[in-house]
Amino acid sequence: MTVQTERPDSRPAEVLKADGGERRAPRRTAAARARTTALAPYLLLFPALAATLLLLGWPLVKNGLLSFQNLNMRQLIQHLTEWNGIDNYAEVLASSEFWRVAVRSVLFTGANVVLIMIFGTLVGLLLARLGSKMRLTLLIGLVLAWAMPPIAGTTVFQWLFAQRFGVVNWVLDKLGFHSMADHNWLGTQFSTFAVVTLLIVWQSIPFVAINLYAATTTIPKELYEAASLDGAGAWTSFTSVTMPFLRPFLLATTFLEVIWVFKAFTQVFAINEGGPDRLTEILPVYAYIEGFGNQHFGMGSAIALLTIVILLALTSYYLRIVLKQEEDEL
Template identity: 75%
Template sequence: MTVQTERPASRPAVVTKDPGGGPVKRDSRARRARLAPYLLLLPAVAVTLIFLGWPVVKDLSLSFQNLNMRQLIQHLTEWNGISNYKAVLTSEDFWRVTGRSVAFTAVNVVSIMVLGTLVGLLLARLGRRMRVALLTGLILAWAMPVIAATTVYQWLFAQRFGVVNWMLDAIGFHSMAEYNWSGGQYSTFFVIIVLIVWQSIPFVAINLYAATTTIPKELYEAASLDGAGPWKSFTSVTLPFLRPFLFATTFLEVIWVFKAFAQVFAFNEGGPDRLTEILPVYAYIEGMGNQHYGLGAAISLLTILILLGLTSYYLRLVLKQGDDEL
């Protein structure tokens, strides 16, 4: 009797198909999953295009027109090509205001970041009650409307009845008893800078304090065991964690300060003698004040391009810094 040792032939594999569509259904689900992020972004993109993109398109159209009150009343459209841009770019006033705007932005941003960082670090060091009190004051300053804050500063720095002049006179600076803060270029800029810095410090301080809470305490303990003092602990532990936040916040502050229109215009309307105009105020006065709407539109677009140039340069520095750290 012989025993068969050969294995039976294997049966071919049977592929079953899902009656509901199987692979086709899975492909459609995968396609929908890939499209889901874009569909979620679609409402925000649509709103941005409607409320931001359309005004920019209209502004671009106006910048190529000779539009003043006569054309506006008679509903005339007079295209003049790039004449508005030629007039702006060949004007000494435009370049003077541009340099003033860049310097104004730099002074404000440096002051905001330095003072905001110090206040944020102070919040991390304070006890609970003092921290709550300081946070309350910061939030109240941050929540105050811009025009209301500007009005308060006009009262504080008023020539005859201002609190600032009264205090300076009381401590011995008698020449400041009736000093006109809005009568000179630098004194007006000083008050506006103080106002903008006062309003912007809370954003930097509160967010920096929140960032410090994410730093592991073990790192400070290790640095202390290695003999690091307060300054060494700050530069070796705190600063590396806060550096991305500082870069992002500086980027935002550059944008916000460069387009600060309300504070400058509401305080003194760019005076005295238009010596405190920055680019947004300059565009408004040329466009709405002097009724050269096409010229104002051209200045507005050039302002956007200058701001994009400044921010792109800063972003390149940030990205280069990140590559060097890697």
């Protein structure tokens, strides 16, 4: 009698089930799957990171190289490269005009951000209180204002505040302020900044309001009911329930608004090109006028990089305050 014996499986025992049934995936495949899972987030981020490096990183590097060159129209036409080291930075930092513009930019940003956050928060809280129809109407108006391109909004404000045929002067004249009939709103530093501030605040309120309204929808209604049972009034409910939930959104939105307002080139330049007498220039406008207007391209590049450094200093200081508040709360 011939006895047949099966050749034992040479693969590891762990690939077989205990009952001899269906085989599991080899350990090598499981390890590869784990590596793929670990790399998945980085693979998904790679296209965005590559596009960011290409569209933002290379222009920044190019701007940095230009800031160390003496590049005027002659060098540009003749394709000459004249390196001058840190001369551009030394000249800019030694200029009192640069520091005046820097201080003006910081004050301008601070005033705008405060107004934007106050009125944006109020409108966001109003959205949470309105009925569905009124809320939808206000949201449509906010979205339309938010979607308007900055240059289009700036053009509308130029028409509104025009000296001879502006709607604002016409309305003031009809209301009895006849001296305002031909008032030049762009004739002084203060009035020009007032118009620009009104424009920027109007364009920024929708972003803050919609964010804050979305944040209010995440607050559990049970907390308000509990506060009401404890005898809390409207102000106490706001400070004890609403504000703790809104604080992270307010801090993040303020951070974004600081960046957005600090680089508000379009509105300031399109309204009056930094006038009158360059008294309303902020750093982005100052860099453009020095670089392209006066054809000192290396100088303009140096001012642009210094603008980035100042903005990074402001935002890092703000982030440090935010992190300190979070640590104190913990």
